[in-house]
Amino acid sequence: MTVLKSILLVEDDIVDMMSVKRALKDINVTNPLYHVENGEEALEFLRDKEKPRPTIILLDLNMPKMGGIEFLSIMKKDEAIKRIPVVILTTSRAEYDKIQSYNLGVAGYMIKPVDYHQFMEVIRAMCMYWTLSEVSE
């Protein structure tokens, strides 16, 4: 795992943010994790040249100011950032949300388990996959 590969977490719930952080720590993933609280902040982060370019974005759907779907639709039109893989991390099982997300080219759709141990397993599977998957710079 390259130390440089960073993760951007777009999540408004502080406990969910802690869950991700804790899970990454628990499975010994040391990649830097950046955290923003909504779509607007995420776009700001991605367009800021000073900030590192993440290799993967973990995106919640329901957020204040700018939700996940709106963020996706803007991001996928932006030539500079549209190839960064996005994985949805949400509580919504609604078919409509899944369809919209995949239509906007997400790389995966994960439902947050209530149980932390299961949550950890989800993060572990995700990280295993993305450490093996090549990304486009």
Add this chain to the structure above:
Amino acid sequence: MTAKKIRGWQIIALIIIIAGILLSGWAAHQQDTSKRSELLLNTRLAQTGITPSNIGALTGSAADLNSPEYIALKMHLVQIRANVPSVRFAYLIGQRQDGTIFFYADSEPSTSKDYSPPGQVYTEAPAGASMVFLTGKMVSEGPVSDRWGTWVTGFTPITDPITGKVIAVMGMDVDATDWNLEIFRQCLPTLIVTFLILLLVLAFTLFQQRAQEDARRIAQAQEVLRESEEKYHDLLENASDLIQSVKPDGTFVFVNRAWCDILGYTKDELQNITLFDIIHPDSQAHCMETFKRVVSGEKINDVEAKFVGKNGNVIVVEGNANCRFIDGIPVESRSIFRDITERKRMEEQNAKLIHDLEVANNELKDFAYIVSHDLKAPLRAIGSLSQWLYADYKDKIDQDGKVQLDLLVNRVNRMQSLIEGILEYSRVGRVSEVKEVINPNKLIGEIIESLSPPSNISIVVDSLLPDVYYEKTRIRQVFANLIGNAIKYMDKPMGEIHIGCMQDGGYWKFSVKDNGPGIDKKYYDRVFQIFQTLHARDEIESTGIGLTIVKKVIEMYGGKIWIESELGKGSTFYFTIPIQGTAPVGGNGGSDI
């Protein structure tokens, strides 16, 4: 009444006929009398030309043939015959001592077959002839028949100027046929007049009868017309719709009771208002336009207008209007309107209700979404935090603390299930799915496989189940919940679950039977209520939402669900679904549609 009249005119006709006959008879008699006088006069005139002394010179036998007296007499008779055309025979007769009557001479030439030579006895001489000899007075007689024919005869005596004795009688015969014909001819005008009068009377009677009949018919027709008019008037008057008839200038010709009742005008007040006074300002332009079209001959069936009553009450009406024309000129428009104010109000109310319902439905959908996210998120946080507490402060939390934290996580999971249950329940009937032909035999096989029942429970499909045409997810939910429950609550070492189906009228009646603990009758309704379970949740983990979903699906399809059970022996869940839910294209399960 008619019979009496017929008798009346019959009597009149009879009187006319009798009068005609009497008159004709009288005329005939008159004619006869006058003709007889004429005949006698002729006889007398002829007689004056005969010299009685000449007769004295005759013998009354063939010997007279050459005597100059006979010849003169014969000449005289021939002349008379020639001068009086109506006379067929003129003759002179005498009487012998024995009373026999004989001919002195006649007007016939000796060559005629009717010729009577002098002295020939006139055997069939009429009685009148003898009477003349006896009385010396003129007599007319006839018609009588003799060997020559039938005659009317006039006899005039010729007397001896000295003795006054009748020495001969002058006779003249007129043909009775001609005679009668003559009389008849004379009567004819009378008869014709009688006949004409009769005809006139008959014609008049007939005419009168016809006139009476016509009058009666007209009266009858008028009565029928009046009744019919009354009937239609009543019909219009008592109709609950507003009926009006308006002249092209807008003044009213007719309005019915309902019109008056609804708009609050009396019929007398109509003279002071026009159609345009009762039209609400909102509908004024539209109504003027419609009215123009109607008086130009259009028939409009979907007029909708707002009227305003005398008291300012506004009513909404719909109806139709047309116009009556005489010689192409509009005379009056006729319209029937129905008061739809209430209906309109209801429609508006319904539209509002539907709108409210849509809003509520959307809110519910949003609510389901909020529940899924906003309620689950803190729940997840509680779960995670309690696990971290235990992990991070393991050395500070004792065994009791660990048990409590475990219980906390367990309750979080249960709440999670409840929330998922609510979401699933709310999705039934809201999320539409395509119907397809379902083979329940196959579907139940899949369900059993996914439920993976313990080996001590056998699940048997008793009969071949019929294909149904419904949403597959829903049908799966029904069977999965019913079979799942039977497995979950099984309390017997050898569990048996039977699935069957039979037709019940227009429905399929499915059954899921188990030999489990059974359900007390008092809980039959309770088990279908949301979140209701019959066991403590820590005993058997259950959300109490499965049967609620099953019931909702079945009722959504128009079916029913019920339980038959005996405590300790087992329960049977029955449910029905309409057969018309079966695919129109019959076929085996799983076939494409």
